[in-house]
Amino acid sequence: MTVSIACVSIPHFALRVEVLERPELDGRPLVLATPPGGRNLVDDCTLEAIAAGIRPGLSLREVTALCPDAVVVQPNPVRDAAVFERIVTRLEGLSPLVEPAAPGCCYVDLRGLDRHYGSPERAAARLLQAVPPLLRPRAGIAPGKFAARVAAGQAAPGGWHIVAPEDVATFLADKPIDWLPLPPDMLRRLERLGLRTMRDLAELPAHAVQARFGPEGRRAWELAQGLDSDPVRPRERAESVVVELSLPAPATSRDALMIALRQLVTRAFARPALHGRGVRQARLRAHLEGGRSWEHVATLREPAGRERLIDALGHRLQAVTLPAPLEALTLELTGLTAVAAHQETLFGTRPRRARQLIEAIRQLKQRYGTSPIYRVVEVEPWSRIPERRRALISFDP
Numbered sequence: 001m002t003v004s005i006a007c008v009s010i011p012h013f014a015l016r017v018e019v020l021e022r023p024e025l026d027g028r029p030l031v032l033a034t035p036p037g038g039r040n041l042v043d044d045c046t047l048e049a050i051a052a053g054i055r056p057g058l059s060l061r062e063v064t065a066l067c068p069d070a071v072v073v074q075p076n077p078v079r080d081a082a083v084f085e086r087i088v089t090r091l092e093g094l095s096p097l098v099e100p101a102a103p104g105c106c107y108v109d110l111r112g113l114d115r116h117y118g119s120p121e122r123a124a125a126r127l128l129q130a131v132p133p134l135l136r137p138r139a140g141i142a143p144g145k146f147a148a149r150v151a152a153g154q155a156a157p158g159g160w161h162i163v164a165p166e167d168v169a170t171f172l173a174d175k176p177i178d179w180l181p182l183p184p185d186m187l188r189r190l191e192r193l194g195l196r197t198m199r200d201l202a203e204l205p206a207h208a209v210q211a212r213f214g215p216e217g218r219r220a221w222e223l224a225q226g227l228d229s230d231p232v233r234p235r236e237r238a239e240s241v242v243v244e245l246s247l248p249a250p251a252t253s254r255d256a257l258m259i260a261l262r263q264l265v266t267r268a269f270a271r272p273a274l275h276g277r278g279v280r281q282a283r284l285r286a287h288l289e290g291g292r293s294w295e296h297v298a299t300l301r302e303p304a305g306r307e308r309l310i311d312a313l314g315h316r317l318q319a320v321t322l323p324a325p326l327e328a329l330t331l332e333l334t335g336l337t338a339v340a341a342h343q344e345t346l347f348g349t350r351p352r353r354a355r356q357l358i359e360a361i362r363q364l365k366q367r368y369g370t371s372p373i374y375r376v377v378e379v380e381p382w383s384r385i386p387e388r389r390r391a392l393i394s395f396d397p
Contacts, residue, residue, distance in 0.1 A: 005232060006108040007140045007148035008091065008127050012046050013104025016135040017083050018073045021291075023134060029054065029070040031063055036075075036294070036323040043075070074323070078285045078293035078330070088235075090130035097232045107145050109232040124160035133158060143168060144228030150179050168226035173199040180220045186213060198224040215392065241274055241333045243267045250289050250325030257286075257317065257326060262310055264331040269306040273336065278303030280335025280363070282313060288324035296320070301363055303337045361395065371395055 010016055015030045029049035034041045040060040052067035063070050084103050091098045094116075097109035110123055117123035124139040131137040139160040140151025147168050151161040163171045175198050177190055195201050201209070202224040210218040222228070245264050251257065261284070268274060280303055286294040298316055300309070365371045374392040 004111045005148045007152040008106045009152035010104035010135045010137050020134045031072050076293045077295040099232045107232045120162045146223045146228045244330045246328045252325050279333040283332040285330040287328040
């Protein structure tokens with residue numbers, strides 16, 4: 001199969017999940033509100049809402065004025081995560097290499113699956129069958145992940161778009177630079193320079209883009225050229241402990257939340273998997289009355305035991321205001337590791353600093369999935385081209 005990577009995309013994922021639960025909302029202008037605790041703004045909206053003039057960032061009061069028929073949907077991250085997990089699991093049954101990139105977006109490696117699907121069209125159709133039609137999925141197939149994602153964005157709901165290897169650069173040329181995985185401020189800088197399409201960026205010299213925008217700019221230039229060798233990275237099967245607690249009656253006070261949290265953590269550390277071990281990350285999911293939910297993720301600086309985890313979560317939940325009565329709690333603990341004492345050296349502080357640096361890198365890796373720290377390595381120090389003299393290599397102690 002000459003085009004080896006597929007992207008299965010579900011735009012406006014949280015809103016489409018609401019439609020999956022309430023099919024009568026299909027076709028109506030839907031608006032996703034921002035999470036509770038902040039201003040009441042539009043976080044996302046469907047095409048029907050966009051046609052009425054609604055845009056992300058507007059206040060819900062403005063939404064009512066622009067479109068009285070708009071339906072405001074409250075965030076439900078626990079339900080959305082469960083639906084997405086089922087989709088990823090089905091896709092993993094079709095290919096051993098599936099990368100969940102974001103809620104509603106997965107990359108699937110199709111290499112070696114020619115016997116199963118025969119053609120890219122059959123592969124795309126099979127992938128879409130793994131997603132409920134009410135979610136309006138679409139698929140894109142191309143030689144690289146970036147082109148596949150753009151191709152999926154060009155496909156109609158329930159359809160697919162396939163880009164041959166020789167057509168990648170031409171396909172991307174007229175696409176807006178908003179597709180590039182760049183921070184918003186960098187996209188604005190590119191637009192101020194008159195760079196509005198991939199072609200505009202690709203026509204610039206690579207060294208000039210890198211000198212102005214750094215490694216991110218160089219990566220964006222390569223993507224605009226159609227150069228994308230980034231492989232599909234399947235999710236790691238990290239060891240975890242999950243415990244659940246159903247409350248006898250819906251609770252609204254923070255005291256009740258803290259009592260339930262202490263019971264959850266105590267249950268978790270009673271599991272054999274956590275004997276003599278600590279955790280680096282805790283994900284707390286609250287199931288609220290009326291089918292709503294709330295989620296909080298805490299990444300800890302050092303592996304924590306039972307009491308320290310309770311204190312850390314309690315401190316972070318001090319300012320939490322539940323938008324509805326609490327019915328149940330789910331706690332997922334990951335980053336399980338042994339809790340060991342540290343022997344300090346008698347003279348000097350350099351070993352301690354090195355240990356602290358390694359610990360900080362491990363914390364960042366736990367939070368972001370990969371180490372964001374790089375080290376400089378000499379590659380061709382004799383080269384006349386500065387970019388070839390050294391390379392950035394991921395530092396993963």
